[in-house]
Structure formats: structure tokens, C-alpha cells
Amino acid sequence: MAEATDPTSHSDHSDHSDHSDHSDHSDHSDHPSYPMPRTCPYTLPEGYQELLDRPTLGKVRLPSGKLAWATARYEDVKAMLGDNRFSSDLRRPGYPLMMDHQVPAPEFSTSLVGMDPPEHTLARRAVAADFTPRSINRLRPRIQEITDEYVDRLLAGPRTADLIDAFANPVPLLVICELLGVPFADREFFLRTSFTVMNATTPEAGGVATAELMGYMDGMVTDKERTPTDDLIGRLAARRGEPGVPDHRDLVGMAFMLLMAGHETIANVIGLGAMLLLERPVLRKSLAADPSRWPATIDELVRYFTIAEIANSRVALEDVEIGGVRIAAGEGVLGLTVGANRDPLRFADPDVFDPDRVERSLAFGFGAHQCIGQHLARTELEVVLTTLFERIPELRLAAPVEALRFKEEHVNYGLHALPVTW
């Protein structure tokens, strides 16, 4: 989602006035700017190597003009994300928002991402059962059906297509519909409106579509409260009043958050993964000969592209020492997982794409907020990419990688379009 159209944005700096904002505007020293554009999909963005090479943490300047600490080494990022003395609460002064106006609107208050313990622990426990490997395995046949349907559509259409538009975007959206329990009759509307939210070119257009989608979610939650259904939102609606279970308003916020967290992330990895595999016939051949190599290949794709970095931002609740510096209470910290996942102290030959690696990366985060959707992501990516290459073995790029447009400045990294032919 582009920063300019972030639907969670709202200019309300209300509570938590007990913590002062230490992100000093008046420090005019020469700090590198963040985000640093990823000009090549396969290499580290400029400036990251320098952060990795530094003996201690450094500061970066955010688009808001404020400063934040940047952790880039694997061990430092992991230590920061695993430490409850750092808060995920976007409303706290000092939280390293890219732009000040990105403070989320009140209706998003209970989305897991921005909560701290003990509320976070209870809220996460309330939805955890829907994201276990076992629950996700139950979704697998539907993920396969949806994928097959969109491969059929691709094959029935013109022989040159945009894989993002025709495949990578709609498949994860429909999987989220399954998870949330969006009725079949509404899926066309849901797809169209979600797409507008994600791709709006002006904040106004994004705002209109977001309001429409929130209105829809509101109605859907009300229906499920009246008539319980066997899906994530339906089950939560039936358990209202239990500890950690969201009330009506928060359930609407949660449905919206899951849509945002679970759709574009996967679409981006499908696009980037397809691009990389289409450039590597030897790797494709080895996967076709031995499909048991797919899960490790998916994990390596997720490490190699590390598409979701900004999510790993925190603000210190008290003074904490990390990476040789003392981070003061109220200072913001970024966990630069794109750097951490290419840290040579952790990964041998980090720039090499190597599905045989055994070290786990931080691409799904670490600690209390580690991605709750990671089993779904792995399963979905495996089904989608296996099916695509099995059913269209002649698939190839219809444009050189140098000509492709990437989401360089977006919250999540990915491709705007991927022209393919067969």
C-alpha cells in the first residue's frame, strides 16, 4: 500500500502523553534518509551495507524529518523485536512513523499489529487457532481450487498477460475472503474495492474506497453476529465477551487489518518469486524433478526479497542498550530486516539465492508480533507457485527485468506489473 493512500492514517495524537517524543527535529547532523529506495530487486538498497558495517547502531532521518535508530544487523534486530521494553503502539509519541499524519484512526485501535502486552497477548490468543498449520491445511483444497481457476482464466485469455493483475492480486484476495467468510455473492465487489484501496493514486480515492470497504465489513460482521457462520469472523462474533475477543467495532477493524496484512504481502512474493524463477531455468528444473524442495525455496524467496520491513518499527518504553548504544525511553527504532536478512554474520554468501540454507530469516518478524499468517503465507505461496509452473511450463517473461516497475517507495516491496507469455 502506498504511503499516500494509507487508509489507517488519521491525524490524532491523543493519548500516552506520559512519554515524551525524543525524535529530535533540531538535530541537523548528516544522517542518512530512510527509506532507502531498492533500485535493484536482487541487491541491498544503497546505504544498508554501511549500516551493516558500522560497529554500533546509527540514526536515520525519516520523511517526517524526525530521527530514529536503525538496527540492521541480524542479532540486533532480533534482540530489539524480542524485547517487550519496545512498544508497537503507533500512537505513542516517538514511534517512528514515516509521516506524522499516519497515526491510525481510532477504529484500528485493536488490530494486533499496534498493540502491546497484556492486551496484545489476549487478542492474539483469541485468533491464534485460525492460523495454526492444522487450520491452514484445512484451507489448502480451497486455495488449490482458487489457484486453478485463475490459471484457467490466464490460459483462456490473451497469450501475453500481466501476472500481477491477472493472477497475483486476485488469488490472495479470494483466499482472504475464504478465511474471513466473505459471502460468495459479494466477492466481485470485495475484489474491486480492495483493489482500489491498494492502488488508489490519490488519498481521496483511497479514502472513499476504504470507507466503502469498512461499511461493507461493518454489515458483514452484523450479519455474522445475527447468524453465526463457520469462519474466522463468524467464530469470533459467536464468542463475543470472552477475554481478548474483539467487540463489534474492533472485529470490523480486525477484518480490515487481516485483509491488508494478508493480501498485498502474498501478492508481492508471488510476483517477485515468479520473476526470479522465470530467470532461473536450472532452479525450475530441479523443483520440477523434486517438488519436496518447494517449501525451502519459498522460505528463501521470503528471505531474499524481505518485502515487509517498515512493520518492524518500535518505540522504547524505557532506556535499553542494543548494538552498543543506549536507546533512550521515547526514541524510535527501525528493525531493518532487509539488511538483517543479508547479514554475512548470519547468512553465508547472503546475496546468493540458496534454497538449501538452514538458518531462519526475520522476514516474518520475530517475538510477540511475529507474523501470525506465516503458515497461511507459506502454504499459499507453495500452492500458487507450484501450480503456476506445473500447469504452464512454457511460461516466460515478456519484458526484461530491467524494464519492470517495482514498488520502491511503498510500505511493502513488490512489482507493479509482470508481463508474461507462454
Ligand code: HEM
Ligand atoms: C509473505 C507474506 C507475509 C509477510 C512477508 C509478512 C510479514 C509480517 C511481518 C514482518 C510481521 C511482523 C510485524 C511486527 O513485528 O510488528 C507480520 C505480522 C502480521 N502479519 Fe504477516 N506477513 C505475510 C503474510 C501474512 C498473511 C497471509 C496474514 C494473514 C492473513 C498476515 C497477518 C499478519 C498479522 C495479523 C500480523 C500482526 C501479528 C501481531 O501483531 O501479533 N501476514 N507479518
